[in-house]
Amino acid sequence: MSLDDLYQEIILDHYRSPKNRAPSLEGEDVHVHHSNPLCGDEMDLRLRVADNAVDGLVFDGEGCSISQASASAMTVAVIGRTLDDALDLAEDFRRMMHGEESKRPDDLLDGVAFEGVAKFPVRVKCALLGWMAAKDAIETYLTGERDHEVTHDE
Template sequence: MSSNNLDQLYRQVIMDHYKNPRNKGVLEDDSLTINMNNPTCGDRIQLTLKVNDGKVTDAKFEGEGCSISMSSASMMTQAIKGKDIKEALKLSTIFSDMMQGKDYDDGIDLGDIEALSGVSKFPARIKCATLAWKAMEKGLKEDEQ
């Protein structure tokens, strides 16, 4: 597939997650709630996670921001559901490496998340893409303590 076609496909995946977000909403009861924002551009997210026996059993988000931040949150919640904490944090490390243009473990199927790989070419947008991931890391690390 040509680079142009791949870029177009990635844009379509990002816009699909933005217009039809997965896991939008708030979890109640025993959920972790993490609020984060990116003051440089105004993106904000409230991430709620349900963790049972060291596993992320559910994840939802609310927020407002650009298509990159909101689609990344949608993709992230899909990716971590059903994963144990260690796996979810490893995915976050892989995502962070991808955003920084570093080599990353490409033996793991990132699914839709790979559509965000082009963001690494736009340093100002990296914070948008990583906002939800940073919220997830913060919540899971605080929950472990």
């Protein structure tokens, strides 16, 4: 395990130039706030839904390169998917973080670059923060709730 397994170029690119990082989202349907009690990192995620699909998704917050880059890659992979499909993809990423092989590597797009993070158990939570926030935002939308604060212990 070397530092390069953790910090692949794709990951650093997302960290340096994050996609869909914004403090607000026009027409926002759901806002969730997640935090990681281990490191104190915080993340706000905003979701807009149209035709039962992820129409807009932005994240904001403070965190390490892994958490920020993973959230960035997640938004790119998830926008445009139906809510159910996005939940399935989030579950696929979660399993990959626990050492299983991804069943949908082509759909994860840059998300596959995080496979190596699974070898660094303390950083798995960082990589999962954005994905679990997205899962929560979608589930929150499906229950009809609109604001949700979660301390993340996944």
